Amino acid sequence: MLDRFRVVGQEKKQMIRFSFIFLFTLLLFSSATGQEATLPPSPPTDVIAKDTPNDAGGSITITWKKSPDDIGAVREENKVKGYEILRSTESGGEYEVLGKTTAGAETYFDSHAKNGVLYYYKVRALGMQSFSESLPATPAKAKAQWLDWRRKYTFLLALILALSIVYFINQAKSGKQLFIRKIAGLEAVEEAVGRATEMGRKIFYIPGISDMDSMQTIAAVTILGQVAKKTAEYEAKLEVPTSRSLVMVSCRETIKEAYSNAGRPDLYNEDMVYYLTDDQFGYTAAVDGLFVREKPAAVFLQGQFYAESLILAETGNYVGAIQIAGTAQPAQLPFFVAACDYTLIGEELFAASAYLSRDPKLLGSLKGQDVGKFIFLFFIIVGSLFITFGIYDLSFLFR
Amino acid sequence: MRREVPLAITAIVGFALIIVYFIPHPPFNHSRDFFEDLFFIIAAFAIWLGCLNLLKVNADKVYRQKKGWLFSVVVWFGFFLMVIVGFWEGRGFMNPGTTFYYLYDKLYYPLNATMFSILAFFVASASYRAFRARNKEATILLIAALFVMLGRVPFGYYLSSWLPEGWRLGNITDWIMDFPQTAAQRAIMIGIALGIVSSSLRVLLGLERTFASGE
Numbered sequence: 001m002l003d004r005f006r007v008v009g010q011e012k013k014q015m016i017r018f019s020f021i022f023l024f025t026l027l028l029f030s031s032a033t034g035q036e037a038t039l040p041p042s043p044p045t046d047v048i049a050k051d052t053p054n055d056a057g058g059s060i061t062i063t064w065k066k067s068p069d070d071i072g073a074v075r076e077e078n079k080v081k082g083y084e085i086l087r088s089t090e091s092g093g094e095y096e097v098l099g100k101t102t103a104g105a106e107t108y109f110d111s112h113a114k115n116g117v118l119y120y121y122k123v124r125a126l127g128m129q130s131f132s133e134s135l136p137a138t139p140a141k142a143k144a145q146w147l148d149w150r151r152k153y154t155f156l157l158a159l160i161l162a163l164s165i166v167y168f169i170n171q172a173k174s175g176k177q178l179f180i181r182k183i184a185g186l187e188a189v190e191e192a193v194g195r196a197t198e199m200g201r202k203i204f205y206i207p208g209i210s211d212m213d214s215m216q217t218i219a220a221v222t223i224l225g226q227v228a229k230k231t232a233e234y235e236a237k238l239e240v241p242t243s244r245s246l247v248m249v250s251c252r253e254t255i256k257e258a259y260s261n262a263g264r265p266d267l268y269n270e271d272m273v274y275y276l277t278d279d280q281f282g283y284t285a286a287v288d289g290l291f292v293r294e295k296p297a298a299v300f301l302q303g304q305f306y307a308e309s310l311i312l313a314e315t316g317n318y319v320g321a322i323q324i325a326g327t328a329q330p331a332q333l334p335f336f337v338a339a340c341d342y343t344l345i346g347e348e349l350f351a352a353s354a355y356l357s358r359d360p361k362l363l364g365s366l367k368g369q370d371v372g373k374f375i376f377l378f379f380i381i382v383g384s385l386f387i388t389f390g391i392y393d394l395s396f397l398f399r
Numbered sequence: 400m401r402r403e404v405p406l407a408i409t410a411i412v413g414f415a416l417i418i419v420y421f422i423p424h425p426p427f428n429h430s431r432d433f434f435e436d437l438f439f440i441i442a443a444f445a446i447w448l449g450c451l452n453l454l455k456v457n458a459d460k461v462y463r464q465k466k467g468w469l470f471s472v473v474v475w476f477g478f479f480l481m482v483i484v485g486f487w488e489g490r491g492f493m494n495p496g497t498t499f500y501y502l503y504d505k506l507y508y509p510l511n512a513t514m515f516s517i518l519a520f521f522v523a524s525a526s527y528r529a530f531r532a533r534n535k536e537a538t539i540l541l542i543a544a545l546f547v548m549l550g551r552v553p554f555g556y557y558l559s560s561w562l563p564e565g566w567r568l569g570n571i572t573d574w575i576m577d578f579p580q581t582a583a584q585r586a587i588m589i590g591i592a593l594g595i596v597s598s599s600l601r602v603l604l605g606l607e608r609t610f611a612s613g614e
Contacts, residue, residue, distance in 0.1 A: 054423060055423050056423045056424060056425055056428040057424075057425070144423065144424045144425055145423055145424060146422060146423075146424045147421060147422065147423075148421055148422070148423045151420070151421050155421055158417075158596065161593070161596055161597075162596075162600055165596075165597055165600050166600075166604075169604075169606070211442060213435075213438055215595050215598060215599065218598070218602065219598055221609065222607055222609040224609075225609035226609075244442075244445075244449070245442070245445035245446050245447075245448045245449030245452075246441070246442055246445045248448070248449060248452065249445065249448065254609050257609070258609075271456060271459070274452055274453070274456045275448070275449035275450075275452045275453050275456075276453065277453070278446075278449075279511070281510075281511045281514035281515055282511070282514075284514055285510075285514050289467070289470065293466055293467045294466075307515065307518060310518060310521045310522060310525055311514070311517055311518055311521055313525075314521040314524060314525055328591045328594070328595075330584050330587050330588065330591075333587070334529075335525060337529070338525040338526070338528060338529035339521075339525045339528070345587060345590075346587045346588075346590045346591040346594065347590035347591055347593060347594035348594075349594065350591075350594030350595060350597060350598040351594065351597075353607060353609065354601070354607075359606075361606050362601060362606055362607065365597050365600065365601050365606065366597065368597060369593045369594065369596075369597045372593040372596070373589070373590075373593060376589050376593075
């Protein structure tokens with residue numbers, strides 16, 4: 001019995017010894033794997049620093065090849081969680097942290113560089129608990145460029161367009177007859193002015209709600225010159241409520257000149273043009289009130305309009321005025337088409353002044369626009385063909 | 400001279416700004432901002448012209464008892480009420496709790512919102528006229544509009560949910576918006592861009608002079 005108890009006691013001792021050895025091995029193993037988790041990620045390579053091209057200076061572009069432990073790495077323990085960009089003004093000097101990027105990034109723009117100062121850069125790959133740094137890149141200086149080469153194709157296109165417009169203006173000057181298609185809205189100007197004269201009612205001209213820095217407002221003011229000439233000839237009553245002081249001044253000058261050219265400076269009155277308010281809906285309310293009270297025979301809505309376009313056009317329609325609208329705001333065009341008798345769509349607004357004046361020089365410029373249309377048409381057709389045949393990326397042609 | 404000087408300034412500044420667009424080097428890169436600032440300064444001074452004109456025209460209407468002269472009284476009252484209250488409040492007149500803010504928030508703001516909300520009714524009346532099938536083009540417009548309107552609301556989804564995926568109203572709406580609508584919009588945009596280039600060139604070359612007084 002005693003021997004049996006002795007055997008059982010030895011087995012227990014062996015079991016305890018084995019357990020200790022097993023636990024110790026586990027401890028060693030876990031400490032070893034723990035040590036592996038603190039290993040830094042591999043550093044980024046091929047760090048290049050160079051002046052950012054086509055800019056006004058003050059910027060250096062830093063590029064690098066990402067660490068093998070970046071996104072997609074097999075080992076999770078030392079995976080890169082981001083990069084830090086370090087900068088120094090001396091080769092062996094102290095580097096300061098300039099900024100951070102997320103994992104996967106390969107570019108950083110240092111937009112705080114001083115022109116003409118030599119900068120040294122390093123990129124640091126940040127792991128979970130540690131980091132590793134790249135070798136320093138070749139130093140770089142920021143400087144301002146004289147030409148923005150990214151805009152070379154814009155320049156080329158603008159040049160072709162400008163030269164073709166000048167060419168057709170010269171053609172028109174030399175007496176060559178140019179065909180310009182009929183624009184119904186502009187053919188109706190005379191009808192609208194005549195109607196107002198016959199009815200003895202006013203004509204309202206609304207030059208949009210933008211200021212003189214908008215090309216649409218300039219177009220609207222030039223059209224007003226032609227309309228005013230007609231109202232002077234017909235002795236119709238013209239009224240121009242404006243929402244900008246500068247537009248008011250320009251409209252006054254334009255009408256005064258038009259009346260003078262029509263041989264009726266006596267009919268011009270400064271109060272034909274007046275200012276209401278800069279506020280969008282305040283202006284709309286005032287003009288709507290004028291429409292309802294005065295019941296004009298004709299309304300011209302030309303220029304830049306926003307949400308007020310339909311409110312104005314519907315009120316004009318309600319009072320029974322013949323309405324000729326024109327804008328280059330694509331979002332407002334459907335409203336004008338729905339509520340007005342005639343609408344000048346987009347480019348017709350800019351062509352109106354030339355069309356109405358019948359000045360050959362101005363008509364020549366309209367013809368020049370056709371060259372631009374052919375260029376766009378060519379690229380649309382070529383682009384459609386490439387897409388059809390599965391060629392999607394042609395951007396390399398324009399780099 | 401009265402005509403030539405403004406035209407010369409327009410041409411010089413206009414061409415200079417076009418050239419500057421291609422030059423990023425200082426000081427040329429700031430010239431656009433500089434001219435924009437000049438414009439805003441001029442516009443800020445011109446607002447006085449506008450205000451004086453507003454008061455003059457409305458005073459004249461009241462004096463001559465023209466049609467709707469009572470509205471001119473309201474204009475005068477509103478103008479001076481806001482100006483006097485604003486000056487009375489002094490600096491910080493727009494801060495919440497001031498009388499100016501109260502007038503702005505309880506009077507001006509609701510009036511503005513009312514004008515804007517009228518748009519909803521005008522959209523309905525204009526749509527009614529636009530969507531009448533008077534001819535072939537108007538009928539196509541009507542059909543397209545019907546699809547787009549139904550495809551944008553839940554009812555349209557329930558109406559066509561039994562159809563295969565590509566034939567549901569929502570998909571047809573997306574197709575109309577992505578292809579015919581976008582194509583037409585882009586054609587208009589290209590025309591506008593060319594029109595602006597052409598008009599600008601006419602102004603810069605001095606062919607278009609109406610805006611600067613004189614033909």
